[in-house]
Amino acid sequence: MTRWPRTAAPAWPVHIAFLLAVVTxxxxxxxxxxxxRTLIFSLVTLxxxxxxxxxxGTGxxxxxxPWLIATAGLVLLSVSFAFWSQWVPGHHFGRxxxxxxxxxxxAAHLLFLAGAAGVLRRHGANDFAGLLDAALxxxxxxxxxxxxxxxxRxxxxxTPLGSMLALADVAVxxxxxxxxxxxxxRARRARGPVAYLVLCCGVTLAAQVTGVLTASHGSAIPTAVLLMIAFLTxxxxxxxxxxxxxxDPDRPAREVTGNPPLLRMGLALCANPLIAAIQAVRGDASASVLLPVGTMLAVPLVLxxxxxMSLLRSRAERTLAHHAHHDDLTGLHNRRHVVSEIDRALADLANGTLDQVTVLLLDLDGFKPVNDRHGHRAGDAVLRTVASRLAGAAADGDVVGRVGGDEFLVLRRGRGPEDLPTRAAxxxxxxxxxxxxxVRVGVSCGSATARRGEAVDRDALxxxxxxxxxxxxxxxxxxxA
Structure with missing residues (x-):
């Protein structure tokens, strides 16, 4: 089904319609x-x-x-303003x-938060830290x-309950x-609609402030107009x-890496306690509301x-450990790890915990012509395929590694099937x-076995x-020949 409006359509008709609706x-x-006024406001909420x-409905x-959840929030807002029709004209909004x-x-704003979480699910795959920092x-x-x-003001x-609710609403x-x-x-192609959503949040916050500023004196018209602008936005x-x-971003976003903004995070987290402390010194009753509510909302985000950050560090440590012991191209163990395993196996052989240690060395025949004729990308494909097949031919417990350009090694601790060279070849x-x-390549295999009681070192084997x-x-x- 064709979407309406088409994603390739120009956006200026939406902008003009929005401005005309706001002015009207x-x-x-x-x-x-x-x-x-009550009728006009109710119609705008719809x-x-x-x-x-x-x-x-048009797809x-x-x-x-996420859009259905946001729609539920809009319905709840519309019902609330319709049921309490004098809420805004009577200077009750934001008080x-x-x-x-x-x-x-x-509750409607919480539904918007839930809908925004659905948006974050897609865009946050590679920028979860940045989104958390922005929310915090x-x-x-x-x-x-x-x-x-x-x-x-x-x-x-x-009331204390109303203050806690209003502060939580502003924070959300x-x-x-x-x-x-x-x-x-970050999402360049989605900036148009996201800008409208950002403007909606900003205008709603402005309406909260305006509603309080005009509560004691002044007209409620500015607050109502700001709320209508938020609905139209x-x-x-x-x-x-x-x-x-x-x-549904059209392309996966590049993962954001780098050091976390610890200084900015620390300063931001200090804002609420510092304000609450100043208010407590001045004897302001609202100090009892700011710190607990602000902390309750900030702590989950900090956690x-x-x-x-802990998961990123653990992943980085696992990645470093993997690269320290594995070959980047084939995924097999690298020479350093294989040599270490041979030394450990020979030590076990010397102290009698192993009966024998076998080393199988394999070198590809005809690999250089593949590189020369088809390029290094083809050569890399051959090495990856050979590595996968060799790992599949090895028995459980065998250590399989790449020790040179086209040279592979299999270490077997103890006895096992004797047909490994034949199957691998x-x-x-x-x-x-x-x-x-x-393409096809050949292979030359050579094996050596050390048994219990035999004095042999790694280089000799x-x-x-x-x-x-x-x-x-x-x-x-x-x-x-």
Whole structure:
């Protein structure tokens, strides 16, 4: 089914429609009477529900779950404002009174947070740390907004529960804003709709502040207009041609690496306790609200960030350990590891815990012509295929490694099947897909065994296997000649 609007369509019609809707709704609300204002506001709250439903119904939004969750939040907001129609005109919005409407609005914002989490799931695959940092900074910056702009202007009608709810609501919006802004920075093709979502969060925060500033005196029109702009802004996001890119990026993002911004994180985390301490010294009652609520919201993000840093460190340590003992091209053990294992096996042989130690050395025949004729990429394909076949032919407990350019070694501790050289040689002689051609290589094998009671060191054991291997290689050359 063809998506509407098409992802290749221009975005300017959406921008023009958004600006016209904002001017029309704002002007109509400012000029209308009290009852008509309630109707205009209610109609505006229904606009994003309609645009979300249309974009979902036409298949424009591929990943439906985050948008459906956001739609549920819009429905809850619309119902809350319709049921408590005088909430905004009566100067109740943002006053932290702890009324049912406050709970409905906060629950709707939590649904937006859940929808944003679905967006983060895709974009956060390679930038989880950056998104966590952005959300954490948002939560921490909510403290100054609350302490300096909102809390000092709350009326006596504000309650401790309402203050906690309002502060948590501001922090949630700030966290979503920070995470979405981070996505917009990295997801270039989704910047249009993400910009609308970021603007929606920012305008909603501005409405929170304006609602408090105009609570004691002034008109409620600015708060209502800002809220309508927020509704129209989020309504434009699913209509943007690039909206599918928000939840379904067209290409995997490059993984972000680097040192975590510990200094900035530390300063951000210090903001709320510092403000709370200043308020406590001044005897401000809101100090009892800021620190516990801010900490409850910031601590989970900090724990997630610490866990992510721990996982990154563990992964880096595993990667370093793997590269220290494995060959990068074939994935087999490298020469250093194989030599170490031979020394350990000979030590076990000397103290009587092993009956015998066998070393099988293999060298490819005809490998250089493959490189010369088909290129090094084909040669690498041959080496990877040979390594995989040799590992499959070896028994459990055998140590298989690449010890040279086209030279491989198998270490066997104790007794095992005696047909390993034959099976390995037959597998290696099978055709290999080198990309643009099927090629064949031969193999020369040489083995050496040390038994209990036999005094032999590693160099001597490998030397015997090497001599046997070159003897077989010479025999192959005589046969070809």
């Amino acid at each position: 709704a704002g002007t109509a609300y400012a000029m209308a009477g009290p009852h008509l 606009v994003p529900i309609a645009t979300f439903a249309g974009a979902l 424009h939004l591929a990943d439906r779950r 932290a009174e702890g009324r049912p409407a406050d709970f409905g609005i906060a 900074f948002g939560v921490c910056m909510a403290g100054p907004v609350w302490a300096w702009l909102i809390s000092p 709350l009326t006596p009608a504000a 919006l700030a966290a979503v804003l920070g995470a979405l802004a981070r996505i917009g920075i 989020i309504a434009a996001a699913p209509l943007h041609p690039a909206a599918p890119m928000v939840t 997630l960030r610490l866990r992510q 037959s597998l290696m002689r099978l055709p290999v897909d080198a990309g643009d051609a099927m 490998i030397g015997r296997a090497d001599a046997a291997m070159y003897a077989e290689k010479s025999a192959h050359r005589l046969q070809v």
